[in-house]
Every structure is written in structure tokens, then in C-alpha cells.
Amino acid sequence: FALTAQRWDKERLSFSILYRRIPPSLGLNRTSDAIRRAFGVWSRVTPLSFQERPAGGAADILLLFASGFHGDMSPFDGEGGSLAHAFYPGPGMGGDTHFDADEPWTLDAQNQEGIDLFLVAVHELGHALGLEHSENPAAIMAPFYQWSDAQNFSLHGDDIAGVQRMYGPPVASDAPPSSPPTHRDDIIITTPPSTPSSPDPPDPTQTDLDPQAQPDPSLSPPLATPTSHLVSPLTTWTGPDPDPVTPAVRTDGPPSICDGDFDTVTLLRGEMFVFKGRWFWRVWRNRVLENYPMPISVFWNGLPDDINAAYERHDGKFVFFKGDRFWLFREADVLPGYPQPLHQYGRGIPVHRIDTAIWWEPNEFTYFFSGDRYWRYNEETRSADRDFPKPISRWGKIPASPRGAFLSDDGASTYIYKGSSYWRFDNRRTEADRGYPRSILKDFMGCVGVPDPDPDPDPETERNPGTEPVRPPRPTESGRGPDRELRPGNTEDDPDQEVNVVVTVTDSESKVMTLVMVTAPLLLILCILVLVYTILRTLQNKEPPRALVHCKRSLQDWV
């Protein structure tokens, strides 16, 4: 056996199973039963005890099934090859165990076909407890998969020696337990929901249960015991919609992204993150990534549900706002000392609530929105600029309390979200584009069949249809930003002083321009090559000076 420097410093460990993408061939009950049995294998040879918690309850060990790239450094590779991996003990993702969902998982197979989930789970949980791969090919901690009869499975001496080196032998039954007594034979479910000793009794309505996996009739009696809080929600679960494209009516459980009404939408590391309740999605090119939604706490341990706003700061840290507090994260780790009250974030910004925050790349200021006003915040001086807050109408006809703002890839536009609609603001012209709001569910989340929002009435066209709306003058030298300086003589009601000329470049012109820009240099290069070639040819054909050909000893004959 081989040990790492990491081990758990407590005897009671909690685990959660994320039931999304469990192997259909096994179903929910057989999968959870196999994993619980695997935990039982290690608890029998150590003083450790394991308590199952609903997913999202910040358990020590999270087990999930995923395929391909799933957010850590070791993407799975389809069937065969890599079967699973685990993180060694530690906070955050320490102890987490991932199984490749594309493997032909099986249980108790007599014919050694497929990959036995129980055996792999025992191996990976060995890593989750701190064991490395063993050099003993017969040990369960040997790096390669080898079938053995799971029904009367027992750990190899090498495995037992390794794990007991770290945690010691199991507590002898006559010795006083170091932690509240557990019933060894149902080690997996240790505390019935009603015992007051569990700090946060599991909420039966909040569990990750998948309707597709029907309860396995052969196992139901033990799971149906009143002490198992997992059973009851099975009957009420309407479950996640595996196909987020068409909206479905939800009662509880992970929401469908096509329902809209998100808490906030933001870009982190250039990717769109959508938050709602205790869930979040990652959206990429109009498509929700696989394995999402995920509970927020799976990645941002310590971040509460129902956040108000989030943005990526200029230094790459993520700031989350909820009520009058904010959290600072470096990647998935909350920095010590957070949450803190809003007034400590900077001077002059709202202190009760922030609806939306965005670091605005064009002028490198941060904008906070709250209610129907917005603030411009200087990250360097950590204070809002003097003549703020200003009315939100500067960003166009957006509603009060927007729920998110993010930039387009090229930084030319700012999208502002609320409900299931979004508005677009042209950063160069510093004015709102027309033809909005549009449906963010359609344009960004890939939902179909959702209704379009009804467009905002355009005040001018309302008054006398058929005329062009008067455009506000261009911003002055205060720079590119929606908050232009309004100076005397430059107010909105003497438009003839400045006329806004809008030149629309059609695509075809730009195509022709591109064509010209490509062909001209190519022609030039061609000419140069031809010129060089002709010079070389002429040099090659040129005779040596005749005088050199005939060497005349004296000029007399010639004369």
C-alpha cells in the first residue's frame, strides 16, 4: 500500500450522491446501494462512520457520474480506459469521487461482463480516504480493474494495513465510542431525520432524485424503512427535465432553464453562468453544458442560495452579492473573512442590495445597478464616482432592478437581463439598440417554444408614427461610456447643434473590401516573383564579355 500526506482529521464523514446521469442499467436504488456497501467496506475496518446527506448539503465526499470533460483536469474517455478517479482528502473537492458514465456499469455480474460499480467504488473510496495505488496486484487498491465476486468481497490485507495505518483499527464494540453510537449494520443511514442531533435535518423535498430510475422492487424493503428519508421523495418527485429545450411545469427539484426568472446571469472567465435558487447552469453557444444544473455549493462551497448578483472583478476574483453582504471567491474557494457587509466593499455604493454588477471593459469601471439607479465604481479607489447614482434609463428602456448584465464577446454591446428578456446597449454609440427586449431563453439558452416578450413602445413613433426618433447627441470627451457629461450648450433639446450621421455599412461592401484587401497583396507578390524570375533567367542566358572569350595576346593582329 502507499499513503498520501492527506487524511481526514475526523471520524464522522458525510457523503452525497448526485443522481444525475447514474447508469440506466443499474437504476437509482442499485447504484446507491452499491455505493453504500462500498462505504461499509471501509467503515468495517476503521473507526470511520459515514452519513449520507442530500446532494448540495456540502458533504465531505460527493460522488457523481459524468462523461468526457466534466470540470476537472482529467476528462473521461468514453468506454474503457479511465473508469473513475477521486480527490484525496481535503476541503472543497477533497474526497470527491467521479465515475465515467460511459462505462458498461454492472453489479453482481456472474459472467464478468461489464465493470462492477461496487468494486470500483471501493477502490475510489480508498483514494478518498487517502490511499494511493498499491503495488500488490491482488489488492483492491491496485490501479487496474479486475473482477472479483462482489457478493463475498473482503479487503486484501494490504488494503487493511494501509487504511489502518492512517485511521487505526475499528473501535472495539466494548470500548466507549468516540462519537455517538452508529448501527454498524446500517452504517450508511446513521441518523433518522427526526433525531435532533443532526445539525441540519435533510429537507425531503430538496434531493437530487431522478424519476427515470424507478425504484428497484428487489431492494425496496430495506430502503423503504422509515429511517430512510430518500424513499419518500421518490413518490413525489417530478424530476428534472432531461431535455431542457422544451419548458415543463416544475414542482420541485432542479428547475428547467427554460422557465427563466433567474436570480442573476453573469459571465465568469468568459463563460455564461446562470443562477437560480440553489442551482446554477453553464451555458455555452446557446446550449446548456452537460451535467447542469448543479447545486451552487458543489463548486462554491459556502455560497448561499438565491444570490442577487455576481461579477468577475478586474483582478479575476468572483464577487457574489446577496442582500447587504458580499462574498469574495478565488476560483472555487471563498477567501477567509467573508461574507462582509456591502459598505465595506467601497464608498458611495448601495449598502442594502445590489441587483446587478458588471465590470465594464470599455472604460474599466464597474457598474452597480440597484432599483432604478446605477453607480459607477472605481475599483482602484474603491469608491463610486461623485455624480452618481444616475437614472437607469441611460441604458435604454430597461426595467428597474435588472437581474444581470454582461458584455458581448467583442465588447461592442452590453446585454442587460431581467425575467426572461434582455435589452442590448450599443457601447460605441452609447445608446440602447432598438428592437428589444428579446427573449434571452431563445437567444442564449437555446429554448424553443417560449413566447417572445412584447417589444417596448418607442415614445417617438408612438407620438407620430413614421418619423425617425430624435437621437441624443454623441457623448462628449468624458469618454466612451453611457454616463456622458451633459454640458451647457450641449443639452438634448438643441439637436441642430450636433447631428448624428449614421452610416450603415452593408455586409456586401465589407465583403468586397475584404476581397480587395486579399487579392491586392497577392497580385503584388506575384509580380515580384515574376520579376525575380525574369532577372535570374536573363543573368543565366547572358554571354560572358566577348573579350573574355577570346584572349588576345597582343593587339597587333587585331589592328
Place this chain on the structure above:
Amino acid sequence: SAETPDEENLNPEEWLHRFGYLSRSGLQMSGPLSAQILTRAVSDMQRVYGLAPTGRLDAATLAAMQRPRCTLPDRTPEAGVGGVGTRR
């Protein structure tokens, strides 16, 4: 050695590196020294897999490299010391 069906996309050196038997520098060296390092890495892997430690990439060794296995490497001598929650 006899070819196994999908042997053609198995890169033994890359496999040895991925699972910790060969360091990247070992891969880049050339000449007798790298052959020696390679042989030693192969025999190390054969020992872990319960094969005869010949150091040669024979059919049994290549077949063992194709077996489904855990993603974690078998040798990470330097990583994880004192690191908490760090991923192997």
C-alpha cells in the same frame, strides 16, 4: 510481438508518463540513457501489474496497458506532500 486490435492508438511512452512511471524529461532524452530509463519504467509497471519484470514491451505488457483502470497515476512521488485537497 503479436498486435492487439486497437494497439495502434496506444502510445506506451505516453501511457508510462501519464501514470507516473516516466517523467517528462525521461521522455525527451535520447540515446542509451533514455532506453535504460524506459526499460526500468516498463519493468516497474510490469511489477505493479503482476507481470514478469522483463522491461520489454511485449504483448502481455501492451495488453495490460489497455486494461480499464483508475485515472489516478501510480507514481506521484513529489505531488501531494503537505498539500491539502490537491488533486493527484
